[in-house]
Amino acid sequence: MTHPFLDLAPLSAARFASIEDRVARLLATEQDVVIMQGEALLPLEGAIRATAGPGTTALNVITGPYGQTFGNWLRDCGATVVDLAVPFHTAVTAAQVRAAFAAHPEIDFVSLVHAEAATGNTNPVAEIGEAVREQGALFYLDAVASIGAEPVLPDAWGVDLCVIGAQKAMGGPAGVSAVSVSERAWARMAANPGAPRRSYLSLLDWKERWIDGGRTALLHAPAQLEMLALEACVERIEAAGLETVMARHRSAAAAVRAGAVALGGGLEPYVHAAGDAAPVATTLRTPSGVVASELVARALETDPTLPLAAGGGALAREMIRVNHYGPDATPGVVRAALTALGTALAEHRTGVDVPEALRAAEKAWG
Numbered sequence: 011m012t013h014p015f016l017d018l019a020p021l022s023a024a025r026f027a028s029i030e031d032r033v034a035r036l037l038a039t040e041q042d043v044v045i046m047q048g049e050a051l052l053p054l055e056g057a058i059r060a061t062a063g064p065g066t067t068a069l070n071v072i073t074g075p076y077g078q079t080f081g082n083w084l085r086d087c088g089a090t091v092v093d094l095a096v097p098f099h100t101a102v103t104a105a106q107v108r109a110a111f112a113a114h115p116e117i118d119f120v121s122l123v124h125a126e127a128a129t130g131n132t133n134p135v136a137e138i139g140e141a142v143r144e145q146g147a148l149f150y151l152d153a154v155a156s157i158g159a160e161p162v163l164p165d166a167w168g169v170d171l172c173v174i175g176a177q178k179a180m181g182g183p184a185g186v187s188a189v190s191v192s193e194r195a196w197a198r199m200a201a202n203p204g205a206p207r208r209s210y211l212s213l214l215d216w217k218e219r220w221i222d223g224g225r226t227a228l229l230h231a232p233a234q235l236e237m238l239a240l241e242a243c244v245e246r247i248e249a250a251g252l253e254t255v256m257a258r259h260r261s262a263a264a265a266v267r268a269g270a271v272a273l274g275g276g277l278e279p280y281v282h283a284a285g286d287a288a289p290v291a292t293t294l295r296t297p298s299g300v301v302a303s304e305l306v307a308r309a310l311e312t313d314p315t316l317p318l319a320a321g322g323g324a325l326a327r328e329m330i331r332v333n334h335y336g337p338d339a340t341p342g343v344v345r346a347a348l349t350a351l352g353t354a355l356a357e358h359r360t361g362v363d364v365p366e367a368l369r370a371a372e373k374a375w376g
């Protein structure tokens with residue numbers, strides 16, 4: 011008997027190329043799209059190591075934990091790094107980016123995370139992209155947590171390296187990921203003696219041995235199951251319509267935010283302005299004296315499948331993450347999450363009103 015996962019025909023180069031083309035359409039990009047055979051950290055690291063070196067001055071915007079990681083890679087490549095850190099309860103502004111350019115006119119590289127699933131904020135990439143274009147810097151964007159939840163438009167925004175993964179709002183696999191690469195970015199890599207070559211991290215290998223050869227021969231055996239899962243997940247988004255999928259995420263975020271405020275008991279949106287809050291996931295601040303990780307653990311006792319987590323590291327005391335993405339961007343999951351959080355919070359605080367929270371969530375879903 012053939013096994014559905016094991017007894018598969020080899021994935022052809024043509025099929026691989028067609029999956030890349032589908033991802034390119036999802037990004038509305040004319041740039042080359044390379045699907046890398048690993049989790050999104052692979053193209054995230056590969057793209058920095060390919061384009062940054064001792065001659066680079068990088069503006070590294072930190073709005074969550076990934077920005078910190080990017081800064082470390084940049085420094086490791088020998089780049090001079092100007093860190094622009096903003097509090098996790100807000101977003102960076104184009105004005106802050108312009109001010110950094112004015113203070114450091116030599117900046118020729120900008121790294122930015124679009125949406126942060128870990129902190130719940132999202133950054134105005136279109137406006138920042140305008141500033142980056144005026145500066146003439148190379149623009150690197152981590153869109154792993156935004157793709158599928160809100161528009162990601164590398165060409166329109168002037169993004170040179172746009173990294174996505176399917177495991178968040180796309181509702182797909184985590185094991186393969188993609189990066190769109192502009193002509194400028196390819197040129198920067200080709201001129202960089204430190205860019206990885208003949209390496210698993212290498213984007214140039216894919217350029218020279220896959221793209222320039224007309225995409226007829228793969229570099230190595232692809233992660234076949236993950237490639238098929240990525241294809242299926244993009245097909246499912248196309249069938250539903252990308253706008254519909256994004257609207258589900260917007261609604262889930264609005265509903266959790268409104269529900270948490272209406273719940274009472276001192277729970278607050280972690281990201282102050284609704285416009286800075288990411289559609290992919292909503293973060294909440296616990297009232298003082300209530301430890302977020304303990305509240306989440308209690309809520310998960312009632313239903314361990316709920317997409318709830320505490321913030322990472324020191325944030326575990328005060329931040330709750332509601333990861334309402336992919337298959338969890340539904341009214342049912344939002345209701346269940348608010349109910350579980352409200353029930354757990356009512357053990358600590360009076361005035362918690364779950365029915366009121368559910369009414370507010372339903373109204374905000376729209």
Ligand SMILES: *Cc1c(COP(=O)(O)O)cnc(C)c1O
Binds near residue numbers: 050076125155175
């Ligand atoms: C989720 C995410 C990634 C990928 O990391 P995993 O934790 O391995 O899923 C990268 N960047 C951002 C901004 C993310 O939210």
